[in-house]
């Protein structure tokens with residue numbers, strides 16, 4: 001049973017920031033937070049409900065970037081013309097989250113701050129080099145999402161901060177991308193391993209440009225595989241090169257064994273997922 005708590009319903013961002021500064025725990029969609037509270041893992045005394053803040057629920061663009069408010073839901077990402085046009089990799093990741101109910105309730109901000117290594121919006125965002133914007137009563141700061149993630153369930157967010165938006169460079173129309181997730185079943189499954197890949201590709205020369213690769217659920221945090229990206233840029237991506245690069249994926253994994261899979265299986269699946277992704281994107 002839930003323990004009693006004070007609920008604050010701010011009418012604007014300034015009120016929400018004042019509430020977190022006074023020690024209130026942020027509530028967005030509640031699909032992670034309320035589960036933990038029901039299980040007795042958390043018992044916040046004060047909660048600030050962000051769900052009414054329209055200013056954090058928008059998807060906007062400027063010349064170079066798509067700016068996603070932290071309250072944008074996975075369903076919003078799947079449905080938005082802007083994300084479908086400019087961030088198809090993120091759309092693919094969000095489409096695999098939970099069920100329609102979870103996608104329409106769970107937010108990008110909650111998915112990021114919850115900091116699960118298996119979060120499905122995060123590998124696409126990390127592969128795309130996304131930045132997070134953190135706000136407090138004292139102002140704003142911005143950092144790379146990859147650096148923000150500090151460990152399972154841990155981020156560099158200070159208790160008095162809210163994640164207010166996520167800034168992602170627009171993908172180029174010619175860039176190809178794929179998010180691959182392995183779960184114990186096809187839907188409503190937490191990732192055993194996942195990979196997000198994007199790059200520009202010239203089918204004539206089989207050379208790739210501007211690659212981004214990130215793995216989920218195979219280490220303490222979602223991790224960008226910069227060394228694999230370098231190999232992708234160096235090699236002519238024929239069958240042989242794809243096999244070689246995919247087999248190196250195990251070197252970038254540091255998985256654990258848990259109820260879903262053994263560490264060794266995860267390591268192997270990392271290579272298979274990357275092989276499948278590279279094969280589909282280049283053939």
Ligand SMILES: Cc1cc2nc3c(=O)[nH]c(=O)nc-3n(C[C@H](O)[C@H](O)[C@H](O)COP(=O)(O)OP(=O)(O)OC[C@H]3O[C@@H](n4cnc5c(N)ncnc54)[C@H](O)[C@@H]3O)c2cc1C
Pocket residue numbers: 025026027028029030031032033034035050070071096097098099102105106107108109110111112113114118119120121161162163164188189190191
């Ligand atoms: C049945 C089920 C299936 C699921 N399946 C998947 C899945 O397939 N893939 C997946 O990735 N996830 C899955 N999840 C997890 C969850 O739905 C997502 O992580 C979701 O995006 C969390 O967002 P939320 O808005 O519900 O976060 P909340 O539960 O509201 O918050 C999560 C955490 O983030 C903090 N927080 C939220 N917003 C902010 C903010 N703006 N600033 C600062 N802190 C903030 C909260 O205080 C809390 O600690 C599943 C959950 C359930 C219950």
